[in-house]
Amino acid sequence: MSILVNKDTRLLVQGITGREGAFHTEQMIAYGTPVVAGVTPGKGGTWGVGNVPIFETVHEAVTATGANTSIIYVPAKFAPDAILEAADAGVPLIICITEGIPALDMMKVRAYLDTTRSRLIGPNCPGLITPGEAKVGIMPGHIHTRGRVGVVSRSGTLTYEVVYALTLRGIGQSTAVGIGGDPINGTSFVDVLKLFENDPETRQVVMIGEIGGTDEEKAAEFIATKMTKPVTAFIAGQTAPPGKRMGHAGAIISGGKGTAADKIAALQAAKVRVARHPGEIAEMVAERM
Amino acid sequence: MKLQEYQVKRIFGQYGVPVPSGDVATTPAEARALAERIGGTVVIKSQVLVGGRGKAGGIKLAKSPAEAEEVAGRILGMDIKGLTVKKVLVDPAADIRQEIYLGMVLDRARRRVVVMASSEGGVDIEEVAAKTPEKIFSLAIDPFLGLREYQARDLAISIGLPKEQFAPFARICQGLYAAYMGCDASLAEINPLAVLGDGSLKALDGKMVLDDSALFRHADLAAMRDEDDETAEEREARLNGLSYVKLDGQIGCMVNGAGLAMATMDIIQFYGGAPANFLDVGGGAQADKVAAALRIILSDPNVKAVLFNIFGGITRCDEVARGILVALKEVERQVPMVVRLVGTNYEEGRAILAEAKMVTAETLAEAAQKAVAAAAATTAAAETPQHGARKGGVS
Numbered sequence A: 001m002s003i004l005v006n007k008d009t010r011l012l013v014q015g016i017t018g019r020e021g022a023f024h025t026e027q028m029i030a031y032g033t034p035v036v037a038g039v040t041p042g043k044g045g046t047w048g049v050g051n052v053p054i055f056e057t058v059h060e061a062v063t064a065t066g067a068n069t070s071i072i073y074v075p076a077k078f079a080p081d082a083i084l085e086a087a088d089a090g091v092p093l094i095i096c097i098t099e100g101i102p103a104l105d106m107m108k109v110r111a112y113l114d115t116t117r118s119r120l121i122g123p124n125c126p127g128l129i130t131p132g133e134a135k136v137g138i139m140p141g142h143i144h145t146r147g148r149v150g151v152v153s154r155s156g157t158l159t160y161e162v163v164y165a166l167t168l169r170g171i172g173q174s175t176a177v178g179i180g181g182d183p184i185n186g187t188s189f190v191d192v193l194k195l196f197e198n199d200p201e202t203r204q205v206v207m208i209g210e211i212g213g214t215d216e217e218k219a220a221e222f223i224a225t226k227m228t229k230p231v232t233a234f235i236a237g238q239t240a241p242p243g244k245r246m247g248h249a250g251a252i253i254s255g256g257k258g259t260a261a262d263k264i265a266a267l268q269a270a271k272v273r274v275a276r277h278p279g280e281i282a283e284m285v286a287e288r289m
Numbered sequence B: 001m002k003l004q005e006y007q008v009k010r011i012f013g014q015y016g017v018p019v020p021s022g023d024v025a026t027t028p029a030e031a032r033a034l035a036e037r038i039g040g041t042v043v044i045k046s047q048v049l050v051g052g053r054g055k056a057g058g059i060k061l062a063k064s065p066a067e068a069e070e071v072a073g074r075i076l077g078m079d080i081k082g083l084t085v086k087k088v089l090v091d092p093a094a095d096i097r098q099e100i101y102l103g104m105v106l107d108r109a110r111r112r113v114v115v116m117a118s119s120e121g122g123v124d125i126e127e128v129a130a131k132t133p134e135k136i137f138s139l140a141i142d143p144f145l146g147l148r149e150y151q152a153r154d155l156a157i158s159i160g161l162p163k164e165q166f167a168p169f170a171r172i173c174q175g176l177y178a179a180y181m182g183c184d185a186s187l188a189e190i191n192p193l194a195v196l197g198d199g200s201l202k203a204l205d206g207k208m209v210l211d212d213s214a215l216f217r218h219a220d221l222a223a224m225r226d227e228d229d230e231t232a233e234e235r236e237a238r239l240n241g242l243s244y245v246k247l248d249g250q251i252g253c254m255v256n257g258a259g260l261a262m263a264t265m266d267i268i269q270f271y272g273g274a275p276a277n278f279l280d281v282g283g284g285a286q287a288d289k290v291a292a293a294l295r296i297i298l299s300d301p302n303v304k305a306v307l308f309n310i311f312g313g314i315t316r317c318d319e320v321a322r323g324i325l326v327a328l329k330e331v332e333r334q335v336p337m338v339v340r341l342v343g344t345n346y347e348e349g350r351a352i353l354a355e356a357k358m359v360t361a362e363t364l365a366e367a368a369q370k371a372v373a374a375a376a377a378t379t380a381a382a383e384t385p386q387h388g389a390r391k392g393g394v395s
Helices: A019-031 A058-065 A079-088 A103-113 A157-168 A189-197 A215-226 A260-269 A278-287 B005-014 B028-038 B065-075 B125-131 B149-158 B163-182 B212-217 B232-239 B258-270 B287-298 B317-330 B346-353 B364-383 B387-394
Strands: A011-014 A035-039 A069-072 A093-096 A119-121 A127-130 A134-137 A146-153 A173-178 A204-210 A231-236 B023-025 B042-046 B059-062 B088-092 B096-107 B112-118 B136-141 B185-196 B201-203 B206-210 B243-246 B251-255 B277-280 B305-312 B337-343
Touching: A011 A019, A011 A058, A011 A079, A019 A035, A019 A134, A035 A058, A058 A079, A069 A079, A069 A134, A079 A093, A079 A103, A103 A119, A103 B096, A103 B112, A103 B212, A146 A157, A146 A189, A157 A173, A157 A204, A157 A278, A157 B258, A157 B305, A157 B337, A173 A189, A189 A204, A189 A215, A204 A215, A204 A278, A204 B258, A215 A231, A215 A260, A231 A260, A231 A278, A231 B258, A278 B258, A278 B364, B005 B088, B005 B163, B005 B206, B023 B028, B028 B042, B028 B065, B028 B088, B042 B065, B059 B065, B065 B088, B096 B125, B096 B136, B096 B163, B112 B125, B112 B149, B112 B163, B125 B136, B136 B149, B149 B163, B163 B185, B163 B201, B206 B212, B232 B243, B232 B287, B251 B258, B251 B287, B251 B364, B258 B277, B258 B305, B258 B364, B277 B287, B287 B305, B287 B317, B305 B317, B305 B346, B305 B364, B317 B337, B317 B346, B337 B346, B337 B364
Parallel strands: A011 A035, A011 A069, A069 A093, A093 A119, A146 A173, A146 A204, A204 A231, B251 B277, B251 B305, B305 B337
Antiparallel strands: A127 A134, A127 A173, B023 B088, B042 B059, B042 B088, B096 B112, B096 B185, B112 B136, B185 B201, B185 B206, B243 B277
């Protein structure tokens, strides 16, 4: 077991002929992910990298190949449409890698998705990986190992850093999920924590948050009231000044809210062990093995 | 991206929000001409992107065109919280009976645009929120239905407006919402929305912050960017596709990925140092981007050491290493540099950097400790009196 993606994943790539899309499709196939279809409007009927058949629309691709997961690599201008198209075609799991989607577009997209059965991961995220089974994203596959620690994060490279430290200590991961750094996304910390709590393979969870918003505070409440598995956390941005966007569109302390100190206090009140720096995370997890 | 008050008022006007009939001036003579056109008493308002302009002396009344010229002359060139006033807005002075607050913001937790109104306008709304939160009324707007008239009426009742003002208030709410959506704002505020002596409503001050991610579809708005909105370094960073925020510390940081960049700053502080900046070179950084990033970091005279932390994924360590070498050739300043390369092509990257005199590290903790030590050593060396140099200086 694992969460969201596994060996039964049948992946569709939206934007498969773009530079990023083509490169990462090759990487995902090399990892062993079953990529069954691609979509690029205007290029239907041709073949993409790895001899993946390309379709004009997501609906066509799903009908022809039984794709059950879609990953989106299209530019920000077109990404909201790509997400909606996948949802309209009934794809149950949609992962959007694209960074820079206007916030008001995401507001509408998310409001629409809430009326469908589709789950969106991202946008502005590295994707997710179940080591040894499926890599649906842009993360380097080789730093992961199969195991029992669930990882959920708002960041990309910081997640790699933590996963790699776990792997070096011989601690494997069940699934590592990047939920993305935007202010409005498809899947929250609580959503992923719920899935890990219910996944028999996952024994403990690492949660990597950052400044901005209140998603970590909500996670703390969930952990305190609903979770039995231990959680180790880290919050990035303890030295970030207020009012300045720290790279991610969602990483900003505004009106004195969303500080690392608030989030750390909320997590500690929920009896979550909070690492002081990323290097401590793997140590804390190891102590609980 | 923040807009200046005069730009915001122009936008409000286009969306049917009543605004004063003033305009912007860059010289005292222009201010005088505007005051003549407007007639009567005018208010001269400095146009700078900071709060507290009034307290700083950047907003003054003028009773005649001659006084307007004189007042504008004093305000133009004034320094307000580190920003130089280059423009003033000349508006007719208003006969204010009451000051209301009306604002809209994207509420992340509710995933909706939320409209807020208060009878306590004209002051900082965060102060009102802290002291008398019961005086702020808010409601969430459905993204598909928009702000409905009945919702605006509810707000009008909540803040105690008389019924003859329900309709004009609703029109202003809907106009502000249309401006918010039309410009892809992340914040739009009228403070104060004044009830004038004749009972009419007017937006006497306005604030808008736009979503940078949406500027690709608003070339007209993007062109309004004020140079005060960012420092020269932030501007160069933006034009190079880098995220950069200047801080007060001594250790410059170059990292790929926003989360890792924040964590790198945090660990520097954990080991007793202070980060000089946040800098995310982004995914798949090419050599020229890395070189630009290093130039920006080293343009800060406070920087006593630089820490490179690259976790290769899409970003290739050899590409970053090449960028560092290119930049080192261009930049004259010599500060100690600590490099940590992990992930894709890290061996090639380390080989490329072997010729440059750089300290290397395996882990982030090790890199941070070495950078903190290097910065401390540079600072100590600079503070130690060097007799030879002193003598040279005296003679």
